Amino acid sequence: MKASIQFKWCLLVALCFTVLFYGTRIKAAEQPPIPVGILGPFTGSLAFNAEEMKKGMMLAVDEINAKGGLWGRKIELIFGDTEAKPDKGVAAVKKLITRDKVLVVGGGYASSVNIATSEVCQNEKTPIVVAIAISPTITSRGFDYVFRTSPNSPQFLAGVNDWLERMKKPKTVAFLMENTDYGRDGEKIWSALSKKIGAQELAHLYFEIGDTDFTTQISKLKELKPEVTFNIASTTEAALIQKQAKELNFVTQWIGVGGQFTEAYFKMAGTTCQYAMGSSLEPTLAMKNPVVAEFVKRYEVKYQKARPGIFSSQGYDNIMVIMDAIKRAGKPTGDLQVDRDRIRDTLRKTSIELTQGKIEFDKTGQVYTVVPSPVQVQLVDGKPQLFIIYPPGRAGAPYQAPLPWDKR
Amino acid sequence: MESLFLQQVLNGLIVGSVYSLIAIGLTMIFGVMRISNFAHGDFSMLGAYFAIYFVVLLSGWAGWVGSLVVAAVGVGLIGFFVERFLFRPLLTRWTDIDIIMLSIGLFILLENGARLFFGAAPKMIPDPFQSKTVNLLLFSTSEIRLICLLFSCIAIFLLQLFLTKTKTGVAIRATSQNRNAAALMGINISYIYSLTFVVGSALAGLGGVLYGTIFAVFPMMGAMPTLKAFAVTILGGMGNIRGAIFGGFILGVAETLGGNYVSMQYKNAIGFVIIILVLLIIPQGLFGGVEKK
Numbered sequence: 001m002k003a004s005i006q007f008k009w010c011l012l013v014a015l016c017f018t019v020l021f022y023g024t025r026i027k028a029a030e031q032p033p034i035p036v037g038i039l040g041p042f043t044g045s046l047a048f049n050a051e052e053m054k055k056g057m058m059l060a061v062d063e064i065n066a067k068g069g070l071w072g073r074k075i076e077l078i079f080g081d082t083e084a085k086p087d088k089g090v091a092a093v094k095k096l097i098t099r100d101k102v103l104v105v106g107g108g109y110a111s112s113v114n115i116a117t118s119e120v121c122q123n124e125k126t127p128i129v130v131a132i133a134i135s136p137t138i139t140s141r142g143f144d145y146v147f148r149t150s151p152n153s154p155q156f157l158a159g160v161n162d163w164l165e166r167m168k169k170p171k172t173v174a175f176l177m178e179n180t181d182y183g184r185d186g187e188k189i190w191s192a193l194s195k196k197i198g199a200q201e202l203a204h205l206y207f208e209i210g211d212t213d214f215t216t217q218i219s220k221l222k223e224l225k226p227e228v229t230f231n232i233a234s235t236t237e238a239a240l241i242q243k244q245a246k247e248l249n250f251v252t253q254w255i256g257v258g259g260q261f262t263e264a265y266f267k268m269a270g271t272t273c274q275y276a277m278g279s280s281l282e283p284t285l286a287m288k289n290p291v292v293a294e295f296v297k298r299y300e301v302k303y304q305k306a307r308p309g310i311f312s313s314q315g316y317d318n319i320m321v322i323m324d325a326i327k328r329a330g331k332p333t334g335d336l337q338v339d340r341d342r343i344r345d346t347l348r349k350t351s352i353e354l355t356q357g358k359i360e361f362d363k364t365g366q367v368y369t370v371v372p373s374p375v376q377v378q379l380v381d382g383k384p385q386l387f388i389i390y391p392p393g394r395a396g397a398p399y400q401a402p403l404p405w406d407k408r
Numbered sequence: 409m410e411s412l413f414l415q416q417v418l419n420g421l422i423v424g425s426v427y428s429l430i431a432i433g434l435t436m437i438f439g440v441m442r443i444s445n446f447a448h449g450d451f452s453m454l455g456a457y458f459a460i461y462f463v464v465l466l467s468g469w470a471g472w473v474g475s476l477v478v479a480a481v482g483v484g485l486i487g488f489f490v491e492r493f494l495f496r497p498l499l500t501r502w503t504d505i506d507i508i509m510l511s512i513g514l515f516i517l518l519e520n521g522a523r524l525f526f527g528a529a530p531k532m533i534p535d536p537f538q539s540k541t542v543n544l545l546l547f548s549t550s551e552i553r554l555i556c557l558l559f560s561c562i563a564i565f566l567l568q569l570f571l572t573k574t575k576t577g578v579a580i581r582a583t584s585q586n587r588n589a590a591a592l593m594g595i596n597i598s599y600i601y602s603l604t605f606v607v608g609s610a611l612a613g614l615g616g617v618l619y620g621t622i623f624a625v626f627p628m629m630g631a632m633p634t635l636k637a638f639a640v641t642i643l644g645g646m647g648n649i650r651g652a653i654f655g656g657f658i659l660g661v662a663e664t665l666g667g668n669y670v671s672m673q674y675k676n677a678i679g680f681v682i683i684i685l686v687l688l689i690i691p692q693g694l695f696g697g698v699e700k701k
Contacts, residue, residue, distance in 0.1 A: 043520070045628050047528035179673055205672045210632065212623035215419040216667040216675060223412045236530040236624055243532075247550035248415075249541045264529045268624060272539060405541060 033076035034069070034332065036322060037096030038107035039117055041084035045210040048264055049235060049311050050109055053132060054079070056315030057107070059295075059302055064323055071331045075323065078102060082113045084209065089113035090120055097124045101336055104129065104343050106322050107315070111135030111181035118146045125337065127325075127344040131318035132311060134257065135181045139366040147347050147365040149318050149356070151281075151372060153185045156257060160279045160374040161193050163390040167399065168253070170227040173199045176217055176241065177232035179206040186232040186257055202226050207237065214241050215248060222250040231256045231276075238276075239268035246272045251404050253277065258372060262309045266384050273377045273384055275402040280375045281356050282386055283313040285396070295355045317354040324352050376400065415547035416664040422553045422622070424660020425560035429615035430633045431640035431652040432567065433608030439584040439647025440604040443495060443507055447514040448612055449634030453627065454486060454518070455479035455613025456620030457526055459533045472536045472621070476559070479613040487609025490514070491602055499601075515630070522627035530626040533617065556618045563614055564653055567607075571649065580604055584647060639679035643686055645693025655694065 038057065040050035057077060065074050078100045080092030089108075096102045097120070105121055105128040108114045114133040121128035122143040130138055130148040134156050139148050150156075164170065173194050177183035187204065194201050202224040205217045218241070221229060229252040231241060238260035245252075258278035266273065284307060286292045295316060299308040308316075326332075328349075329342040351360050358369040373388040378400055387397035434448045459475035466474055494514065498507055537551040571577035582590040583600045591597050619633065640659050644651020659679055667675035674681075686693060 043523065043528075045530075045626065047523065047628075048530060048626075051528055207672070208676055210628065211676070212619075212629070212632070213419075213423050215423070216416060216664040217672055219412060219415045219419060219664075220668055220672075222415075236626065239530075239532075240624055243539055246539050247541060247548075247553060249543055249548040264531075268530060268532045270538075 031071075031073045033074040034326065035076050035078055035100055035102045036319075036326075037080060037093070037100060037102035037105040038077050039080050039082050039089060039092055039096070039105060039113070040107045040109050041113070042079060042081045044083040044085075045236060046084045046109060046234060049132075049259075049262065052262060052309055052311035053107065053109060053315035053318075055303055055306070056299070056308065056312035056317075057319045059299055059312075060316045060319035060323065062302070063298075070323070070327055075326075077319075079107075082108075082110070082117070084110045084113060086113050086116040089117045093117040093120050093128075094124075097121070097126050102126070103326065103332065103336075103339050104322055104347075106318050107131050108133055109311075111138065111185065114138050115181060118143060121145050126340050127347055129318060129322055129325075129347065132259070132314050133182070134259075135185045137181065137185075139364045143365070145344055147321075147361055147367075149321050149359055149367050149370075150314055151370050152366055153189055153257070155368070155370070156279050156372050157186070157189055159372055159390065160255060160277070161189075163374045163399075164193060164228070164255075165197050167390065168228065169197060170199050170253070172202050172224075172226045173228045173230065174202045174221055174224060174226035174252075175204045175230045175232075176214075176221065177204075177206060177230065178234070178237065179208055182257075183232045186230065190230045199228075207233075209234070209237070211237060212240055214244050218244055218248050218250050221252065222248055226252055228253045228255055233260055235260050235262045235265045236268070239265045239273070242269040242272040242276060246405055249405055251402055253402055258282075258375065259310065261375070261377075261386055262311065263307060269384075271379060271382065271384060271408075274379050274408060275377060275400060277374060277376045277389075279372045280386065281310050281313065281370065281372045282375065283308050283310070283355050285373075285375065285386060285388055291353055292355050313355040317356050317359065320354055321347070321350055321352060321359055325350060411546040412668070413665075416668045417661055418547055418549060420661030420664035421657060422549070422557050422660070423663070424657040425557045425564075426615050426618050426622075426656075427633070427636050427640050427660055428653050428656025429560045429563060429618065430612050431637040431644075431656050432564065432649055433611040433615075434634075434637045435641045435644070435647055435649055435652040436580075436584075436604055436611075437608040438641065439649070440580060441495070441499065441601055442504070443499075444504075444511065444638075445608075446508065446511040446634060447518055447630075448608075448637060449630030449632070450515050450518040450522075451483050451487065451609045451612035451630075452616030452619060452633050453522060453625075453630035455483045455616030456533065456625040456629065457522065458482045458613065459617045459620060460526075460531055460625055463534055467534070469536045472533070475533065476614055476617050479617045480610040483613025483616070484606045484610035487606045488602060490609070491605035495605070496598070496601065515634070519627050519630065526627060528627060530624045532624055533621045535621055550622075553622055556622055559618060560615075563611065567611070568649075568653075576603065636679055639683050641693075642683050643694060645695045648693060648695045651693055651695035658694075 042050050080096050082089035108130045109132045111133045114130050122145045127145045134153040136152045231254050254276040256278040258280035325347040328346040332339045356370045360369045362368045374390045375386045376389045377384045389399045458479040462475040462478045463471040535552045540551050579595045640655040644655030666678040
């Protein structure tokens with residue numbers, strides 16, 4: 001009996017040694033991956049949009065890893081969930097920087113979160129490349145570790161504003177927006193524009209992310225009859241607003257930022273989103289560009305039947321910019337701070353042609369070479385599709401003024 | 409101006425009817441079993457997903473009505489198992505706090521499970537009327553919204569009938585008033601618990617389908633109805649069914665009118681302001697809590 005226990009012990013010890021021995025050997029054979037942190041609201045009401053971004057990112061990473069990665073090391077994306085809440089975002093980015101020891105942080109969605117997370121990165125001297133978020137604040141605080149591959153809100157809306165000023169010239173406008181930095185920054189820009197073109201601002205109405213009932217707001221708008229209603233919302237809210245506008249028989253020219261035009265938006269809103277406008281970088285609108293066409297093709301192969309939207313292409317470009325900077329920074333030295341600083345320096349000199357257009361950063365770290373166009377949803381054979389409507393040189397279809405519901 | 413007021417009242421009644429439907433289940437379960445079920449709204453979410461999958465099989469009118477039945481039965485069944493295997497073993501052994509923690513855990517589990525199984529993309533239950541509008545003299549709304557209002561009222565009416573006219577219904581009310589006395593009268597308490605939980609969950613499932621038809625279906629959709637249902641329950645009196653019915657309509661109308669005339673930004677806060685005021689001024693709620701023991 002005693003002997004058999006001893007024998008079992010010996011066996012166990014031997015087993016442990018074998019595991020340890022082989023374990024270390026396996027580890028030594030394979031180089032550790034290069035860690036890149038990605039922030040995004042992977043749970044919560046924006047989770048769907050974050051998934052789109054992630055799909056684009058995984059396409060980029062697979063592309064690089066299939067070629068053997070960089071210096072024989074694979075790229076590993078480590079995801080941090082922000083839940084679209086600034087406090088959760090700060091906790092997630094701190095974990096990425098200190099525990100996961102990432103070289104650079106990418107991703108990000110929702111302005112309020114990115115304003116907070118980018119400040120953490122600045123303090124921790126870790127470069128961050130924000131993928132999706134348009135509040136100008138993010139890159140306007142003189143932070144030298146902060147970059148952004150998405151246009152900020154003035155850039156995003158320049159095309160639409162030009163169209164409003166020269167073509168539409170509305171006399172009355174109203175605002176219906178998310179009560180966040182995203183909503184309020186858009187409101188600021190459009191409010192300034194309204195003053196410039198002499199349009200009367202009839203109402204400024206807000207809602208919270210995750211709200212589903214907008215009938216109170218829409219009923220009020222209907223009473224005021226604005227020619228143009230600025231609607232700064234994400235996918236779910238924007239689709240519900242379109243649907244409820246129909247139910248309440250309210251007609252206006254809706255103008256959004258453009259981030260709402262996702263696959264889920266069209267599925268939910270159906271034909272009720274006809275005539276809605278926004279400013280977009282939808283990759284499928286620029287298929288003549290070979291870089292974009294190639295991206296769309298590979299995306300459709302990887303994710304069967306799915307069309308890439310603006311967030312997938314923004315996610316893809318974000319990773320490509322980060323990879324490009326890591327590559328140009330040279331083989332990591334192992335000293336985290338040296339590597340992070342090197343990547344920051346190479347990020348500044350980025351110049352790369354991607355799905356959103358050319359990406360180059362100005363002194364503040366803001367991309368200035370990506371130009372969104374004003375787009376409108378128009379029905380083709382009863383199916384909603386997006387068209388660029390201005391300027392005439394780039395337009396795919398002429399502008400259509402919204403008709404009353406019973407005439408559609 | 410008058411028409412805007414009436415329009416907002418109607419908007420409030422429609423939303424309020426769904427709040428009532430969901431809150432009745434919550435208040436019944438609280439009244440009978442003393443469980444504050446924070447996962448109640450997620451039963452609505454499950455109901456809505458049952459409908460999403462059912463309307464794929466059967467479209468149009470029949471599909472929509474069928475999905476109401478499927479959601480009520482499906483969620484009722486889930487409610488049965490949850491009560492039997494999660495809550496019942498704890499009811500006698502653990503404290504109230506443990507049961508609240510269990511329901512919060514269940515809420516997190518259901519939400520994240522739903523994201524895993526159904527995906528995070530928001531969906532809509534197809535409206536058999538295709539958002540067709542009804543324009544009346546003073547206001548407009550869609551046919552489906554009116555149908556939803558009607559449906560909630562019918563469900564509420566039938567439930568009232570069941571609770572007041574049938575023997576089982578009376579037994580439920582008796583248990584709610586005094587558990588021990590009811591047991592002494594020969595009422596099978598564990599059967600009543602089970603039945604209450606099933607009926608309450610089924611109502612939440614029904615509410616979820618209505619909510620998902622006029623709004624949207626997504627894994628997180630349960631959180632707001634849960635909070636609103638708690639506001640309604642506290643407003644009407646914890647455990648008081650009539651309180652939940654009127655409380656739902658009152659909250660719906662208070663929200664739309666408050667949003668319109670006070671501040672759109674604080675529309676959602678109105679429910680919680682109501683909770684605080686009611687707790688401070690009339691802690692037993694507008695209609696009193698569970699009737700005297």
